[in-house]
Amino acid sequence: MRYPASETAEKHTRILQEASRLFRERGFSGVSLSEIMKATGLTHGPFYNHFSSKEALMAESTEYAMRVSLEGLEKVGNSPEIDAVHLDRYLSTYHRDNPGKGCSMAALAAEICREPAVQGPFTTQVKAVIEKMATYLPWRSKRTARADSIRRLSAVVGAVILSRAVNDDALSDEILREVRKGFV
Amino acid sequence: MRYPASETAEKHTRILQEASRLFRERGFSGVSLSEIMKATGLTHGPFYNHFSSKEALMAESTEYAMRVSLEGLEKVGNSPEIDAVHLDRYLSTYHRDNPGKGCSMAALAAEICREPAVQGPFTTQVKAVIEKMATYLPWRSKRTARADSIRRLSAVVGAVILSRAVNDDALSDEILREVRKGFV
DNA sequence: TAGCAAACATGATTGCTATCATGTTTGCCA
DNA sequence: TGGCAAACATGATAGCAATCATGTTTGCTA
Numbered sequence: 195m196r197y198p199a200s201e202t203a204e205k206h207t208r209i210l211q212e213a214s215r216l217f218r219e220r221g222f223s224g225v226s227l228s229e230i231m232k233a234t235g236l237t238h239g240p241f242y243n244h245f246s247s248k249e250a251l252m253a254e255s256t257e258y259a260m261r262v263s264l265e266g267l268e269k270v271g272n273s274p275e276i277d278a279v280h281l282d283r284y285l286s287t288y289h290r291d292n293p294g295k296g297c298s299m300a301a302l303a304a305e306i307c308r309e310p311a312v313q314g315p316f317t318t319q320v321k322a323v324i325e326k327m328a329t330y331l332p333w334r335s336k337r338t339a340r341a342d343s344i345r346r347l348s349a350v351v352g353a354v355i356l357s358r359a360v361n362d363d364a365l366s367d368e369i370l371r372e373v374r375k376g377f378v
Numbered sequence: 379m380r381y382p383a384s385e386t387a388e389k390h391t392r393i394l395q396e397a398s399r400l401f402r403e404r405g406f407s408g409v410s411l412s413e414i415m416k417a418t419g420l421t422h423g424p425f426y427n428h429f430s431s432k433e434a435l436m437a438e439s440t441e442y443a444m445r446v447s448l449e450g451l452e453k454v455g456n457s458p459e460i461d462a463v464h465l466d467r468y469l470s471t472y473h474r475d476n477p478g479k480g481c482s483m484a485a486l487a488a489e490i491c492r493e494p495a496v497q498g499p500f501t502t503q504v505k506a507v508i509e510k511m512a513t514y515l516p517w518r519s520k521r522t523a524r525a526d527s528i529r530r531l532s533a534v535v536g537a538v539i540l541s542r543a544v545n546d547d548a549l550s551d552e553i554l555r556e557v558r559k560g561f562v
Numbered sequence: 563t564a565g566c567a568a569a570c571a572t573g574a575t576t577g578c579t580a581t582c583a584t585g586t587t588t589g590c591c592a
Numbered sequence: 593t594g595g596c597a598a599a600c601a602t603g604a605t606a607g608c609a610a611t612c613a614t615g616t617t618t619g620c621t622a
Binding site (some may be wrong): 220221223224293299300301302303304305306307308310313314316317320321340341344345347348349350351352353355356358359360361362365368369372373375376 | 404405407408477483484485486487488489490491492494497498500501504505524525528529531532533534535536537539540542543544545546549552553556557559560
Binding site (some may be wrong): 237 | 599602603
């Protein structure tokens with residue numbers, strides 16, 4: 195690398211950030227490489243100096259975004275109060291209305307079904323989320339913590355996806371609210 | 379119409395069927411109009427004799443598939459036993475592995491978030507599903523039937539989406555199984 | 563039975579996109 | 593300090609897809 199390694203690494207990260215934001219907002223197939231590069235302040239040329247293909251970027255950016263989210267979760271401790279805050283945030287209208295800043299699972303899982311290259315990193319992160327959420331439920335029986343974690347994950351991901359897809363504000367709000375109320 | 383109206387209507391329906399199947403399998407942007415027409419045994423030419431645009435086909439085929447599914451639900455009665463069968467089917471590996479024959483919400487909701495033309499019909503059908511499911515839970519308190527219906531819908535849709543997206547058979551099976559066990 | 567318009571097939575057209583090609587700039591390193 | 597390779601910009605290339613254009617077939621209908 196003849197350019198300063200630090201700058202190159204920084205640009206690499208910026209590409210990952212912009213890509214993951216745009217992908218979450220518009221889906222993998224809804225964003226072109228040129229757009230992503232432009233969003234990072236570059237032209238489309240040097241893309242292949244950073245990644246071998248769009249697929250590779252999809253995989254790496256998804257893994258990046260999920261890892262960052264998980265690290266954010268790990269910073270705060272775990273208690274019933276903090277757990278309630280997490281639920282409130284995840285099922286908030288803000289999260290629903292800002293997919294680009296939100297959960298990759300809710301935004302991209304459906305497309306990842308058909309993107310084998312992304313499934314590997316995605317699966318790794320999903321496992322980590324499930325395990326982390328299970329440790330965040332210590333006031334539950336150890337035996338059911340993992341099952342509860344999986345159930346909760348399915349419910350909140352499904353709720354956000356449905357609340358984003360419907361056209362009716364009242365129904366959309368109702369989905370978020372009722373699923374939120376479903377957790378003691 | 380100079381061609382027999384019945385044949386034309388039949389072809390129209392076949393286009394809807396093939397389109398909804400392919401869309402569920404590969405997503406809206408993953409299927410071309412030519413492919414859909416070829417699947418119905420026609421060339422790409424007469425597409426615009428049947429629909430005004432791809433968007434219109436997306437909306438109409440989604441509405442069609444969801445309505446057919448709902449009508450299937452209405453044929454059978456409602457009882458705790460039948461309800462259990464529905465849950466078993468929805469959270470089955472067969473459903474997970476055959477999106478083309480399965481639920482449009484699980485297959486397409488994430489993309490519908492960014493397709494305003496599809497959101498109208500989709501929302502109408504989601505409302506109908508929620509109401510239908512609420513009447514299918516008569517052994518629950520009337521006051522919570524609708525909330526339970528929304529929670530169940532979110533959970534099962536999320537579970538199928540996640541189970542399809544992960545790469546690990548054991549985890550995928552576990553998600554379906556645990557969410558299934560979450561319903562008494 | 564003649565004519566007509568819907569429905570068909572073949573074949574443009576236009577625009578977008580992933581990827582590659584080529585030349586240029588950069589600043590580390592020998 | 594001069595050379596080199598990474599990283600940049602501009603500009604092909606090739607393929608695909610939505611839509612339109614044109615001519616042909618069809619069988620209802622007057």
